[in-house]
Amino acid sequence: MVYIVQGRTIPGERPSKSKVPEPTAFPPISDDRSENTSEPGRYHLVVSLACPWASKAYLMRSLKGLQELISMDVVLPVRNPSTGWELLPPGQHSQPYPECSPDSSGLKAQYLDEFYLQACPDYTGRITVPLLWDKKDKTIVSNESSEILKFFAMSFQTPEAARPVPDYYPVDKRAEIDRVSRWIIDDFGKRVYMCVFAKSQEDYEAACRVVFKTMAELDAMLARSRYLVPNLQDGWAAPQPTLADWHLLPVLVRFDRVYNNLFKANLYYLSHFPNLQAYMVDLLQDPRVASTVSFKHIRDGYWASFPTANPKHRVPLQHDLSLPLADFSRTSMGLPEASVEGPEAIPHSGHHIDSSSLTGAFKRRESAHRHWIRADGSTPFKPEAGRYHIYVTNNCPWCHRTSITRALLGLEDAVSMDVLFFAMDSDRGWQFKTDEPGCSVDTAAGGIQYIMELYQRESSKERTVPVLYDKKLQKIVSNESTDIVRMMITEMREFHRAGAPQLFPASQADAIEEINDWVYDSVSNGAYKAGFANSQAAYEVAYEHFFEAVDRLELLLTRNKFLVGNQVTEADIKLFPTIYRLDPVYHLRFLLNKLLISESRPHLQRWLLDMLALEGVQACSNLDHCKKGYFGRTGNNLVPLGPALGW
Known part of the structure; x- marks a missing residue:
């Protein structure tokens, strides 16, 4: 995040309120300005295709066909860590992001903060999109998405050559549209961000529950109505969407791709709400709407912008989340039957490549303790009831396979087991923590507190689990799960429960x-x-x-x-x-x-x-x-x- 304090651009997190003045607020768009919008080319819009707030302004510009009246530039989806939102340098083009452009406002800016400082040299606050710029007065008209959305909907007349458009903010519906829009913004649009920015587990869970409660209520609303606010206008045979719908759509478009995963708003996918899913498909069937959506910008922009949620900055490949046919009960509300292309495929390479040879590939270490219990007596470790003990932690899959084998074969009496805490101590590794339900104390090696103590007794630097321990010889038999599983299956048959499955016939x-x-x-x-x-x-x-x-x-x-x-x-x-x-x-x-x-x-x-x-x-x-x-x-x-x- 990049912030401006009294005209000075500062990289990093926003300073605390006690250390900086109150943020500068741009005045609301005046009635006088709203009534005087006939001057072509005076206004300029700057957006990010990744940002849902900016998408609202871009949507309305596209829906009303205002391209000739309002010029527009698209910033790069990944913010510059030192300067924030960035435009392309003059004369350049971006191969991965062809929608992005150099500044065409006349200001010759490369970074968005230049607009803010031109409009207000001692500005304090965030550097946000969308930004509506007045090229004539060289000032910011607004950087508030809801206000820009209304300004475009109410004030600009569509050029005569363009197709007619409905009134998205009709006078008789404005109170209801404002009420629904505010609810969507507060309990969905903003609340989903509270999930990723939460400072505690309790705050995260509270925000997450509100998000899904709101989605359920929206889904119920859309079972009865094609759009959020019924809006049948003169001259139109079917109901028309309103500003409330354009507040909701950008959030829905990003939900499965970003919010479910990166923000951990993952109780359900959008497809669990059939009316919401079909409603999104319905709105995206309008090419003026679909043209404003770039899943590549959304994916790359979000996954690079939240380091606390994605510390390795890896960008996920595509989800298998196709948009279904909009053929639920909502077809009776006038939904078109045509299918919609799903999110574009994210190009990738690497089929049949050995990932271990790639830079950054994960390589699992070989376990160093690999002795064997042998039923034929060929090793010092002989199968005896009560002699052996397993240390596991429940979250580890390698431990899990050993505890499952023990349970399936009925070896609970023959092989004892202790469960360590699910999180490692930063210095000493796997630890015992008896106050956590499901965890236990050490019952086999004299009350150790950390599994590393067991290894240190054998001058070993390893710290992994599971561990198969010989209580009689006071020695680690194995810390390799594959071997432990096989030993319980093949070498401890005499202790298997009657009727236990033959796991390795x-x-x-x-x-x-x-x-x-x-x-x-x-x-x-x-x-x-x-x-x-x-x-x-x-x-x-x-x-x-x-x-x-x-x-x-x-x-x-x-x-x-x-x-x-x-x-x-x-x-x-x-x-x-x-x-x-x-x-x-x-x-x-x-x-x-x-x-x-x-x-x-x-x-x-x-x-x-x-x-x-x-x-x-x-x-x-x-x-x-x-x-x-x-x-x-x-x-x-x-x-x-x-x-x-x-x-």
Whole structure:
């Protein structure tokens, strides 16, 4: 953010009110100005296609065909960290953003702050869009979107050659339009920003709940009316939209693309509100409206502008969020039947590229403690009831696969277990925290407080979990989840519960190993390759590999109940923790947001529910710990409320 204090442009966060004068306020647009708008070329509009507030002004200019009366420039979607909104230098063009332009107002400005300081040399306040500039008087008419929207709607007459347009702010409807518009701005447009700017979990949750309460109320309104304020005007056969609709549309357009993910307003997607979704589609069918929307500007502008929410500045690839046909019950309200093209595809590259070779690629370290329990006695670690102990944390997927295996095989009495806190201490790593529900004390190694203490006893610098510990020899057996799972399956058979599943039958060993290999590379570890990538390119390749594998899993599960036939095996155990976390955690935290399993992959969703129904699986799956562990210690530390999942 960039701020101006008494004529001096300051990069960084806005200073506290106690340190700076009150912000400068531009006076409301006068009646005299509103009545004298016939002078072509006098006014100039500066907008960002990323900004919803600026989009309102751009929308009305387009709807009324005012291009010849009001010139316009588009700033770059990503703000300059030192100077704020930026125009292209004179004579230049932007390949990725062809809509952007140099200043054509006559001021020859490159940065938006130059307009503010020209209009008011001792200006104090934010540098915002939209900005309406008077080229004749060389001053700012307004930088308030609602005021500019009304000014364009009420004051400018459409050129005679243009198509006729309705009155978007009719006198007899103004009180109702103002009331609905204010509600939308306060409880939706502004409130969704409170989600990302919240300073506490409580403030975030309060704002998020208001957002979805408002969406539900809007959806109910739109079940009865094509537009927010009924507006049937003389000369028009069908109802017409009003300013209230143009306040709402820019927020809806950005909801699934930005607010659901980046702002953590993720209880539901827009598609969960069928009337709101169809209403957005309806409005976007007007080419004058659709031409003002750029998903590339929206995507790039937002994901680069909120470092506390997106500290690695990675930009997500496209979501699988097509706009549906507007053919709900709202067709009786006059909705056109034609389909609308969905958001444009975001170009990408990297199919079938090994992401590990890319700069910024995440590489998982090899576990150093890899001893084996052997039933044949060939190692010092022999299977004995009560001898072994597992340390896990509920949010870790590698731990999760070990606790699931233990539960499915009924090894609770043979292998004891302690659950550590879901967040690591910044200096000492995984820790015990007994005041958190679901966590325990150390019961196997003498009351240690941190798992690093166990490693230090063996002069090891590792700190990872899970850990399989030998209480008899007081030694770490393994800290590699793959080995721990296999040992419980193959080497501790004498302690399995009667009727426990055969998780690694010899007849299916090759098929299980083949699935384990590609699931680990593209799905289980693949999620981390996307989430922990330190470059855009590495993230994008991991993203593509991940969802190619998800589609492969979906196809596989059309034929089988489980991954290898109709019985659960080790392959299912190893996959489950990742799919369990995909919708509620990885979708947002790791930007694996192409789709929701619960809504778009029915066979994988059915498999997930079948897994949860197996004995002991639900009991050792703690979604609350998962969300707190992944979200509570990164970025703005806010733990998202959503998504709302049926299971």
